[in-house]
Amino acid sequence: MTVELSRRRLLASFGAVAVGASAATVLVERTASASDAVPSDVVPFRGAHQAGITTPAQDRLHFVAFDVITDDRDELEQLLRRWTLAAERMTRGEGAGPVGAVDGLPDAPPDDTGEALGLSPARLTLTFGVGPSLFVDADGRDRFGLASRRPEALADLPGFAGDRLEDAWSGGDLCVQACADDPQVAVHAVRNLVRMGMGVVRVRWAQLGFGRTSSTSDSQATPRNLFGFKDGTSNLRAEETAELDTHLWAQESDGAAWMAGGSYLVARKIRMTIETWDRTSLKAQEEIVGRDKREGAPLSGGTEMTAPVLGELPPTSHVRLAHPQSNNGVRMLRRGFSYVDGADSLGRLDAGLFFLAFQRDPRTAFVAVQRRLAASDALNEYLVHVGSALFAVPPGPGEGDFWGSTLFA
Amino acid sequence: MLLRARALALPSVLLAAALGASACSSADATASGARVGVTAGDGTCELTATSVPAGVVTFAVQNTGSQVAEFYVYAADGTTILSEVENVGPGVTRELVVELAAGTAKTTCRPSDGVDGISTDLTVTASGALSATAKPSLAQAVEQYRGFVAEETAALLAGTEAFVAAVKDGDVAQAKALYPQVRTHWERIEPVVESFADLDYSLDAREDGVEPGTQWTGWHRLEKALWIDKSLTGMTPVADQLLADTEDLVGRIPSIELSPSLIGNGATALMEEVATGKVTGEEERYSRTDLWDFQANVDGARAAYDALAPALKDADPGLATTLESRFAALQAKLDALKQDDGFVLYDDLSKAQVRELADAVDALAEPLSNLTASVVNG
Structure with missing residues (x-):
């Protein structure tokens, strides 16, 4: 009864029996198309770095930030151990618990919620981080005896000109970034982690995203954001191994040894004023961005991948200001998603960019770039930053490790 | 009030959709109690058994009719709802798991529009197995x-x-x-x-x-x-x-x-x-x-x-x-x-x-x- 059945094995058993009910038939059809590439839909969970950073960006996001509501360090650590095992199982396409959605005792609620039964693992990655408030609370209290281990790079983000941050979209003691090619797989993972965490953590805020807005690998075409422009052309990519150590992965020499192999994640919820942007002329849009809309080529000439000649771009264009050459060569790995939260009270699209960027040190990367952008970027007229959070993303768990085990060691 | 009529038995009810039912049968997860097949058609309600041993009983309710159906299990008094499954669409099978004590019980198939259903009396025999008390x-x-x-x-x-x-x-x-x-x-x-x-x-x-x-x-x-x-x-x-x-x-x-x-x-x-x-x-x-x-x-x-x-x-x-x-x-x-x-x-x-x-x-x-x-x- 407690045999671990992977979703793929369940599929096989579905195929073996004559399934008459319509729901099951639909299930089989759906899975057959989703699981053609069997090995490639599982992203390894364990390793030197956490998955979900240099992993080629998936299509869907469910991001969740938590408050820790226990004062008991052991209780928190136990949750992280249970979460890690559940996360590993789910990334393999199995249930959150060891028994699964339908194989448990009839009198007990299942240890997996079941909506991912029969679905492909969909390249699910679950990436875990800890926020500054885990180390010390607003009153400066050392909550779990971790204050001395707070990395210097995990300095609270400063305010930026034009910020209109809301508590409802900001901060968090912990975060989990769930990415998958199937939204139901990502939602399933977050739902089950939230359920397991009740009494120890509570959801502070969460964000669904669709349509990756960056490529994180040479194998991916550059996608478009909701402004209709290609985004992330000069992103840091998985293939740039040497650059990753310089710009992405925290090093032991950076100070916090427990973070070696980890990275720092800045999350910003950036609302776009879609309707006014849509009334802007094509020429103006291209001058604001600094690229042409059709190909994504810099306005200084060439094709999408041609390096821009910054001096030939409009001085307040986004590409010119955000380019590494304007920022001491600093680079980030951007991994954001578009979001649409329906419509606001005026009937306007409540939409924008859920910006996610991983970097070795936010003080010299995101903070430096955002200061420049906040001061001069022509895009600011069409953007409002409404949410902000910062997390230290520990190195990947090795065999037997758990999320954050180097921090709690 | 009022999770209406969900009552005592509700949390023990497994509303397993056809999806769950198929997986169960392949995983043999419900081997721990009696199973009764229920075929609810237009104007019909057939049970594969009218006598079950006391304990956990799983009703697999298959709607072969053209309307959305409901299935109820009542206590011996015929009015106290022990458990129910609603919204069983045409062609769909759902499972209902309920714990029955020795004595009698009543089951009813009913279309969702509230007209009178078709009832069947059930004999629940004392069983040595799984008498929790x-x-x-x-x-x-x-x-x-x-x-x-x-x-x-x-x-x-x-x-x-x-x-x-x-x-x-x-x-x-x-x-x-x-x-x-x-x-x-x-x-x-x-x-x-x-x-x-x-x-x-x-x-x-x-x-x-x-x-x-x-x-x-x-x-x-x-x-x-x-x-x-x-x-x-x-x-x-x-x-x-x-x-x-x-x-x-x-x-x-x-x-x-x-x-x-x-x-x-x-x-x-x-x-x-x-x-x-x-x-x-x-x-x-x-x-x-x-x-x-x-x-x-x-x-x-x-x-x-x-x-x-x-x-x-x-x-x-x-x-x-x-x-x-x-x-x-x-x-x-x-x-x-x-x-x-x-x-x-x-x-x-x-x-x-x-x-x-x-x-x-x-x-x-x-x-x-x-x-x-x-x-x-x-």
């Missing part, structure tokens, strides 16, 4: 919980008599003072009283739950008179009905066959009431005395837990430790909101306070949902 600690649990229900029932009746007298005297102040206190006794045993769907409706319906063509009666009708209309004019018949229905209820309660799983699932159901009706402030929309009900539901869940605790401590001491600390944490949050003899009004709670209550409810309700399985299988 065979364990002494569980037999004790049943006796302890029966005592709790009897005490609360007596207090509910006495309180209702006093409340009804105040209403009939036109004593608004006294009636308002008694209202949340008396309802405490209802809310403590809510899963038990809700198993009588007719009385749950006449006693505890909210205004938007009143079915067209029927009169709105019961506690919430009088709540509206007291807090919104601020007048008891014309309320005497409602008050008389309240008392008559309560007396009827008190008379019926001894017929309920309590079992460890009913008690455990009752605890879960009470926390579900808190999570969906009380922490959201939906129960007492006029009086705003939701926290009285909140406390009473928690009291009821605690009493059910206390009855099962000796058995649970044998079966799963870790779960017992968790539940006790979570009960204590929730009670501490409630204690902080006490005022005079009762609580602050729901409208006086800040958003942050509501959120903290909701977090504490989730923290308890999630592990509590494993109570029944732990004691029944432990």
Whole structure:
């Protein structure tokens, strides 16, 4: 009864029996198309770095930030151990618990919620981080005896000109970034982690995203954001191994040894004023961005991948200001998603960019770039930053490790 | 009220869709009890067996008809709903798992439009297997919980008599003072009283739950008179009905066959009431005395837990430790909101306070949902 059945094995058993009910038939059809590439839909969970950073960006996001509501360090650590095992199982396409959605005792609620039964693992990655408030609370209290281990790079983000941050979209003691090619797989993972965490953590805020807005690998075409422009052309990519150590992965020499192999994640919820942007002329849009809309080529000439000649771009264009050459060569790995939260009270699209960027040190990367952008970027007229959070993303768990085990060691 | 007619048996019901059913059969997960196939067609309702051994029984309800169907399992009295599955669409099979005691039961297939269904009597034979009350600690649990229900029932009746007298005297102040206190006794045993769907409706319906063509009666009708209309004019018949229905209820309660799983699932159901009706402030929309009900539901869940605790401590001491600390944490949050003899009004709670209550409810309700399985299988 407690045999671990992977979703793929369940599929096989579905195929073996004559399934008459319509729901099951639909299930089989759906899975057959989703699981053609069997090995490639599982992203390894364990390793030197956490998955979900240099992993080629998936299509869907469910991001969740938590408050820790226990004062008991052991209780928190136990949750992280249970979460890690559940996360590993789910990334393999199995249930959150060891028994699964339908194989448990009839009198007990299942240890997996079941909506991912029969679905492909969909390249699910679950990436875990800890926020500054885990180390010390607003009153400066050392909550779990971790204050001395707070990395210097995990300095609270400063305010930026034009910020209109809301508590409802900001901060968090912990975060989990769930990415998958199937939204139901990502939602399933977050739902089950939230359920397991009740009494120890509570959801502070969460964000669904669709349509990756960056490529994180040479194998991916550059996608478009909701402004209709290609985004992330000069992103840091998985293939740039040497650059990753310089710009992405925290090093032991950076100070916090427990973070070696980890990275720092800045999350910003950036609302776009879609309707006014849509009334802007094509020429103006291209001058604001600094690229042409059709190909994504810099306005200084060439094709999408041609390096821009910054001096030939409009001085307040986004590409010119955000380019590494304007920022001491600093680079980030951007991994954001578009979001649409329906419509606001005026009937306007409540939409924008859920910006996610991983970097070795936010003080010299995101903070430096955002200061420049906040001061001069022509895009600011069409953007409002409404949410902000910062997390230290520990190195990947090795065999037997758990999320954050180097921090709690 | 009123997760309508979901009552005692609800949390034990597995509404397994066809998806779940297929997976079960391949995984042989339901080998632990009898299975009865039910074919519900247009004007037909056929069961593969009309005699089952006592214990866990799984009904696989297949709708071969053209309309959405419902399937009910009633206790021996033919009116107390033990469990139900609704919205079984044409062509769909759903499973219903229910624990039946030896004796008789009744099943009914019914189209969703409310017309009379087709009933079948079921014989439930005593079986040596899975008689949960065979364990002494569980037999004790049943006796302890029966005592709790009897005490609360007596207090509910006495309180209702006093409340009804105040209403009939036109004593608004006294009636308002008694209202949340008396309802405490209802809310403590809510899963038990809700198993009588007719009385749950006449006693505890909210205004938007009143079915067209029927009169709105019961506690919430009088709540509206007291807090919104601020007048008891014309309320005497409602008050008389309240008392008559309560007396009827008190008379019926001894017929309920309590079992460890009913008690455990009752605890879960009470926390579900808190999570969906009380922490959201939906129960007492006029009086705003939701926290009285909140406390009473928690009291009821605690009493059910206390009855099962000796058995649970044998079966799963870790779960017992968790539940006790979570009960204590929730009670501490409630204690902080006490005022005079009762609580602050729901409208006086800040958003942050509501959120903290909701977090504490989730923290308890999630592990509590494993109570029944732990004691029944432990």
